[in-house]
Amino acid sequence: MLNFIDGGVCAAQGFRAAGVHAGVKTHAEWKKDVALIVSDVDCTAAAVFTKNVVKAAPIHVDLRHLADGKARAVIANSGNANACAPQGEENAERMCSAVAQALGCKPEDVLVSSTGVIGQRINVEAIETAIPTLCAALERSAEASDAAGHAIMTTDTTKKEAAVETTVGGKPVRMGGIAKGSGMIHPNMGTMLCFLTTDCAISPEMIKTALLETVSVSFNRISVDGDTSTNDTCCVLANGLAGNEPITAKGPDYDAFLSALRALCTELAKKMASDGEGARHLITCTVQGAKSEKSAETISKSVVSSTLTKAAIFGADANWGRVLCAMGYSGEDFDPDQVSVHFASAAGDIQVCAKGRGLDFDEDLAKKVLTEHDVEINISMGEGEASCTCWGCDITYDYIKINGDYRT
């Protein structure tokens, strides 16, 4: 039993949040730019960070603070990435210390994330000044999650938030999160941040394992993946207040937890994928009949990352040739003459390619299918039993005036 629920990062018991305007960017006079997430009790915690060689200062600080697998709070700001910046780690530590002092915990129990411009000193004084207001605003509510979710947005056009409820060891367990990031044109669109909270009782080792397993099949399967920013961070705090027997090894409880975490992160990843500037479509590409899951993933990701495919979907143009082209340059070897392609949505399902050759199809129906918000590209490889689904969005920029009508 797994249900999506309200409450975002405050859905789980014992988690409060807040988001306020601190003035990290002097000319952004109103935007909320600092978020705080706090657990009433100590949490086991884990995080995955960017693979970029150039890592922002907060990541180096978090790696130290997570050495014991525990945390109480997360502070995050938008407006400045605190990467390649003077006094980077010193200022990231100051943010943690200010929160620790206000909450009465150790600085090492606080995690810190930043997103925004690279190379400029972060206005840590503005953040320190805002800490009392931020702490005063802390509450466990949908509104508080909303405020925190807004505070971490940069170029995002929508707030990303989700929460789920499941059962672990007979106890109801909740988990939720907020995220920022955009699956636009391509990879290097900016930082991805994701903060997850749960009241599940789980050991530091198992939560780390679960997070790694989940990220690889959710956030790593949207078209933002690949090129990673200096600040990308996904962390999870688990405070154990659900009262379940703590998960310390793989087994049914772990599987239940993992399923819920995967559902939560997939939902957040899809929200990122569909948040291109002006994007009108969420594209779900499923590759079936592949020789391995890895092969299916590589091909699927290549399709949802293809600028020309994105442009075709924007133009509701059933230009499956672009799909085959993107498959072909994915780096995977396969027999094009075994490939079939369907476009599908709530409006219908239409096969456009069989055995690598175009089919005559109803162009009017294809237009209807591709006009829906949620569009599927379903590919059969005819090679094996493995499958994988990845997500992306269309592009709506001017240049699709050239490409969106290219086929007809």
Place this chain on the structure above:
Amino acid sequence: MLNFIDGGVCAAQGFRAAGVHAGVKTHAEWKKDVALIVSDVDCTAAAVFTKNVVKAAPIHVDLRHLADGKARAVIANSGNANACAPQGEENAERMCSAVAQALGCKPEDVLVSSTGVIGQRINVEAIETAIPTLCAALERSAEASDAAGHAIMTTDTTKKEAAVETTVGGKPVRMGGIAKGSGMIHPNMGTMLCFLTTDCAISPEMIKTALLETVSVSFNRISVDGDTSTNDTCCVLANGLAGNEPITAKGPDYDAFLSALRALCTELAKKMASDGEGARHLITCTVQGAKSEKSAETISKSVVSSTLTKAAIFGADANWGRVLCAMGYSGEDFDPDQVSVHFASAAGDIQVCAKGRGLDFDEDLAKKVLTEHDVEINISMGEGEASCTCWGCDITYDYIKINGDYRT
């Protein structure tokens, strides 16, 4: 001695060209869509093709026709890629046969290329019908090269053409070419075609070697590279009319030929790189002090392919953090604390980053530097002696309203 000259693909002795409207796309009523390049005598010939797993029919045909290392003519059309299309190879062979019949040569001496929509049967009848007109229009002139250059354009906004003159074995040797393709946003922007002609006398083995060496340091160093279309082709025909002692091995003559071919292809590659839709800048990124040329190339290519760097250059925003970020996700390992970055152009040279940290710099001068059409990003790695230059363009789409001003 190496000079750029006029004449494009007709610059070398004994080469004629033409471009006419055949009606490959029924609704494009005026656009030239078929090009023909013919040598008066047999040529040695070589070509490199797409690495895409899905290869267009003309490529399979060309591979057979090039088995003997000889060719007389190239026919190319825009409007239909003849990829994943019914009767693909049969129709590509028909194009070669029609040309061969008109010219009085063997079909195997004709090469064929196509670019355009994938998956639809090519209107080979329209092309066959146009062959007499096309042959009647053949001439050795700048106008003929121009017509052929226009006939292969698809989404290109400008025709790409260049020619050079050098000395090989004491004889003046000319080579020229036409190309199509665009270095816009990214890789999968469409097909790259390039047809090169030279009157140099050179063996099939050595011309193949020279072409491979050249493509890897020219067309493979613009941001279009990486993802390749189903049709990408670069071929060269050498008819020997310059009267030089034929090049049959490496040595001074080969080196002279190679230098000229590299200059020619680099010029054509730069024209592709700067032909993004509405692109206002050619970006030249040079990485110096790298541990290897391969490392420098990977880093440089990552920078010119970075959407956020492209957006910053469009906005004349000296946002070097995006340069470091793109370097960091290139896949190369390096020490960010050793990196320095300069922006340069005809308006000046300004250092923005030293030892991985931002410098205070004159924002007004930086703006001036980045407002020029040709902009350089010069990076020092502080690791070794190797260097590499790659080329790209800015992006001018709406979404840079978000990103172009992000830093300030």
